Amino acid sequence: MNKKIVSGLAIAAATTLALGVVASAPANAAAKKSVTLAFQGPLTGGDAQLGQDQIPGAIYAIALYNAKNPAVKVELIKADSQCDGTVAANIAPGVAANKAVIGVIGTSCSGEARNSFPAYRAAGLTMIAPSASAVSLTDPKAPDRGFPIFHRVVAHDGFQAPALARYAAKGVTAPKFYVIDDMTTYGGPLAKGALPQAKKLGTVVGTDSVAKGTADYTSVASKVKASGANVVIYGGYTTDAAKLFKALRDGGYTGILASGDGTNTSDFPGLAGKAAEGVRLTAADVPFDKILTPAQLAEFTKITGVKVPGLYSTTAFNATNIFLDCISQGKLTRSAIQLCVNSGSFKGVGGDVIKFNRYGDIIGGAPVGGYLVKNGVIVYDSVA
Amino acid sequence: MWPLSFGGVATLHNTLHLNRSVDMNFSVITSQFWSLALQGLALGLIYALVSLGYTMVYGVLRLINFANSEVFMFGTFATLYIEVHFLGYDIGAPSLHGFKLVYTLAFALLASMLACAILAIIVELVAYRRLRARGANRLASLISAIGVSIFLLEGMRIITISRPMTTPRLLDKWSFGEFHGANFRIDTVMTIVAPIIIFVVLDQFVNRSRLGKSIRAVSMSEENSKLMGININRVITLTFCIGGLTTGAAAFLYTTVYENTIFNVGFNMGIAAFTAAVLGGIGNLRGAFYGGIALGMLEQFASAMLGSQWKAVTVFTVLVAVLLFKPNGLFGEAVQQTRT
Numbered sequence: 001m002n003k004k005i006v007s008g009l010a011i012a013a014a015t016t017l018a019l020g021v022v023a024s025a026p027a028n029a030a031a032k033k034s035v036t037l038a039f040q041g042p043l044t045g046g047d048a049q050l051g052q053d054q055i056p057g058a059i060y061a062i063a064l065y066n067a068k069n070p071a072v073k074v075e076l077i078k079a080d081s082q083c084d085g086t087v088a089a090n091i092a093p094g095v096a097a098n099k100a101v102i103g104v105i106g107t108s109c110s111g112e113a114r115n116s117f118p119a120y121r122a123a124g125l126t127m128i129a130p131s132a133s134a135v136s137l138t139d140p141k142a143p144d145r146g147f148p149i150f151h152r153v154v155a156h157d158g159f160q161a162p163a164l165a166r167y168a169a170k171g172v173t174a175p176k177f178y179v180i181d182d183m184t185t186y187g188g189p190l191a192k193g194a195l196p197q198a199k200k201l202g203t204v205v206g207t208d209s210v211a212k213g214t215a216d217y218t219s220v221a222s223k224v225k226a227s228g229a230n231v232v233i234y235g236g237y238t239t240d241a242a243k244l245f246k247a248l249r250d251g252g253y254t255g256i257l258a259s260g261d262g263t264n265t266s267d268f269p270g271l272a273g274k275a276a277e278g279v280r281l282t283a284a285d286v287p288f289d290k291i292l293t294p295a296q297l298a299e300f301t302k303i304t305g306v307k308v309p310g311l312y313s314t315t316a317f318n319a320t321n322i323f324l325d326c327i328s329q330g331k332l333t334r335s336a337i338q339l340c341v342n343s344g345s346f347k348g349v350g351g352d353v354i355k356f357n358r359y360g361d362i363i364g365g366a367p368v369g370g371y372l373v374k375n376g377v378i379v380y381d382s383v384a
Numbered sequence: 385m386w387p388l389s390f391g392g393v394a395t396l397h398n399t400l401h402l403n404r405s406v407d408m409n410f411s412v413i414t415s416q417f418w419s420l421a422l423q424g425l426a427l428g429l430i431y432a433l434v435s436l437g438y439t440m441v442y443g444v445l446r447l448i449n450f451a452n453s454e455v456f457m458f459g460t461f462a463t464l465y466i467e468v469h470f471l472g473y474d475i476g477a478p479s480l481h482g483f484k485l486v487y488t489l490a491f492a493l494l495a496s497m498l499a500c501a502i503l504a505i506i507v508e509l510v511a512y513r514r515l516r517a518r519g520a521n522r523l524a525s526l527i528s529a530i531g532v533s534i535f536l537l538e539g540m541r542i543i544t545i546s547r548p549m550t551t552p553r554l555l556d557k558w559s560f561g562e563f564h565g566a567n568f569r570i571d572t573v574m575t576i577v578a579p580i581i582i583f584v585v586l587d588q589f590v591n592r593s594r595l596g597k598s599i600r601a602v603s604m605s606e607e608n609s610k611l612m613g614i615n616i617n618r619v620i621t622l623t624f625c626i627g628g629l630t631t632g633a634a635a636f637l638y639t640t641v642y643e644n645t646i647f648n649v650g651f652n653m654g655i656a657a658f659t660a661a662v663l664g665g666i667g668n669l670r671g672a673f674y675g676g677i678a679l680g681m682l683e684q685f686a687s688a689m690l691g692s693q694w695k696a697v698t699v700f701t702v703l704v705a706v707l708l709f710k711p712n713g714l715f716g717e718a719v720q721q722t723r724t
Contacts, residue, residue: 045546046646082546183693209693215642215652218423219687222416226565239548243644250557252567270475271550271644 035332036075036100037062037323039316040091040116041108041130045082046239049265051108053310054130056300057288057317058105063303065324072327077101081112083237085185088112089119096123102337103128103323105316109237109262110134111185114144121149126338128322130315131261133157133284134185135193138359144185151341151356153318153348155284155366157186160260161193163368164282165201167384168194168231168258170370175202178229180220180244182212182236190260191235198233205229210244212236217244221251230255237262242271249275256280266310269376281371282384288313290380291350311378314349322346322354412688418566420684426572426641428680429579433634434657435664435672436586437504437627443603443667444623447522450529451507453654454536455500455628459635460645461540462499464551466492479556488554489640493578496639497632504628507532508621540647548646551639571641582633583673586626590669599623603667656683663703665713674714 039058041051055078062074079095081088088107095101096119104120104127107113113132120127129137129152136142137150169175177198181191188209198204205227208220224232225248232248232255234241241263248257257275261283269276288309289297301307326340346354355363370384412420437452467473471488480488511528560568590596601609602619610616638653639645656679664675679699686698706714 046548048545048547208687208691210687211693211696213648213652214692215638215649216423216427216683218427219420219684220692222419222423223412223688226412226416226419239644239646242548242550243642246643250569271548273475273550273553273643 033071034073034075034100035102035327036077036098037320038077038079038095038098038101038104038106040079040081040088040095040104040106040112040127042083042112043078043080045080045084047083047109047237047262047265049238049267049310050083050131050262050312051080053265054108054312054316056304056306056309057130057313057315058320059304060300060313061317061320061324065328070328072332074324074327075100079104079106081107081109081116083109083112085111085115089115092116092119096120096125101125102327102332102334103341105130105319105323107132108312109186110137113137113146113150114185117144117146117150121146124334124338125149126323126334126341127151128153128319128341130154130319131285131312132186133160133261134189136185136189138357138361140359145359147359148342149338151360153315153322153354153362153366154312155368156361157190157193157260159365160282160284160368161190162197163370163384164190164233164258164260165194165197167282167370168233168256168280169198169201170280172202172231172256175231176205176227176229177202177231177233178206178208178224178227179204179233180208180210180235182234182240183209184212184236186262187212187235187237189235190262191233194233194235198231202231210240212240214240215243217247218251220244221247221253224248225251225253229253232257234259234263238265238268238271242268242273242276245272245275245279258282261285261311264311264371264378266308266378269373269378276373276376279373280381281373281378282368283311283371284315284366284368285312286314286350286367286369287311287380288317288349318346318348318354321349409689413685416565416688418564420688421681422566422568422572422576424681424684425677426575426680427683428660428677429576430634430637430641430676431653431656431660431679432673432676433579433582433630433637434653435661435676436630436669438658439661439664439666439668439672440599440623440627442661443669444599444606444620445512445525446667447512447525447529448658449507449624449627450526450654451511451533451536452504452627452631452657453650454533454540455503455507455631455650456635456638456653456657457540457645457647457650458503458536459496459500459632460639460649461544461549462632463492463496463636463639464549464645466495467551467554470495473552473554475550475552477552477554480554481556485555492640493633493636496636497629500632500635501625501628503536504624504631505621508624512620513617537647537650544647546647548644550644553643555640575637575641578633578637582630583669586630587669595619595622659699659703661713663706663713665715668713668715671713671715678714 042048043051066073079091108131110132127150131154133156135156135158137146179191181187241259245257258280264281264283326337331337331340348354357363368384370381371378372381441449511532512525515525557569598614598619660675660679661672664671687695
């Protein structure tokens, strides 16, 4: 090869390298002025309302933070998991590969959390979930635990499951429980976790597991009616709960219907129709509109376009604020964020102190609320 | 009721932290027999109607119409569109009565059937005819049908942003009465009577009419049918059209009974209907009918006796067992004589 060409190429390569380094320096500096958080949850699909109810909490928290003109602004990106573990396993590597993302607000569902762990663990990306409540996610002995990247600002189903049984049987003398689950990471353990409390309160006359996505629940309705049950507890998500409860009411069942936070979404009454009336629901959440002042609520509506905050807006707001606290302390890398979240002490919107144990649960747990469907709307009733 | 845990299975459960023991409850056979049989019949006849879309096409083309599940999905959305957007009944609309109820449901039924028939014909034109005319490999048609199926599925996913949708309860679910615990609700009765009428009419059409005879002729021998002057393309289009009409009727019944739909509603229904067709003997009209009923019954009794989690396992165990002894399905032997 011609010597002139060789030396020309060498000069060009050296120049490119030098310019590249120089060019990357301001790019890094610019990156420090803006970091990104990702929200992961169902934004479309049968369980979309769960994520759609939560994301305004994150948007509101980030808007309040950015409005203070901080040195480092925060952006939010959305990762739609459809509450589906398979979808989550496909999108999580994409989020992890985005170097701008330093934390994940999510996941909403437990199954998707488990399938996202490998990608986020490998990338050292910290997760704070507003509603993923399956016990195994923070169980040190469980193979699908999320240690050390997973955290959640919601009480796990070890708290919610007995509360669900208590709230379902509230005011019922000699309750006869029929417990059904949807065979998912979330629904199965929730229903199973409710059984010991149900046995303490009354008798369990039957159990069944019906795969999520089943169309026909008539055989279940027949079994429930024949069992003489007067309290039905369902561990599962909104779409299937609506189908099951409709089948039960159409099949002549007149007792109490109850379900957990997977069903406690604002689209449930519309999907279940008349069968939704009187349904008892639980959630480890305090309604956001009960915490905010009228002025704050008006501000929330102005920013998010949502008039009435949905379920787990509060926990999504808290989860986002934990990241924002760390960012305002100058923690701008994934490893710094992880250290900050693992060891820090944070203030919740309700004035509570949030501190995580080694495996990602809030130390001290959180209260579980009881909700009722009245006139087509889910309303907060009392502590479950 | 008594729990029956198998050693190996129980060990696996413990290892995987699962709780899926088999609770065998044979008492339901006596206590809920009529109730489960009635529900199984109603569910099975919906399967049977959809399975016609598979079995008729297989009869004339010897190919599985994989897009039929999406034709069903399209029918459920057509019913929803007619009731909610065209006729203007919103979700909270009160139930209808008398003549208004009859003509509203009849209109929705016909609209769903028509929409599905048109879509089925389009599927035939796009996925089958052109490839057939060019002498393409049979697998090419199979793949093109899967392609059309995915196109329809994903198209509806985008349009509906994957959200489930509900239909108004236009048909109040009143009951004619009970028989040994079996509740003869209006929607259950309608789901049994309508498919039986459709099957009788279709059976007569295929066996007695000139067009029906031409369908049977093509299913027996395409070459000989051509020599006899039968227009093969017309017969194939007619077959898709009939499959679309019955699938559309099934979609209407499904939407009326369950009052909901979602973009992927056809997936499970397609598997069930295809299973029913294979169980009865694919390519056989009466096989689809009895295969659908058998599947519906099997699902209901398996769910009640073993628990719903064992439904699919039981169904496919029985299917494999049947095929081991009767490889052409329950009515396979009669295929050469009565194929559609």
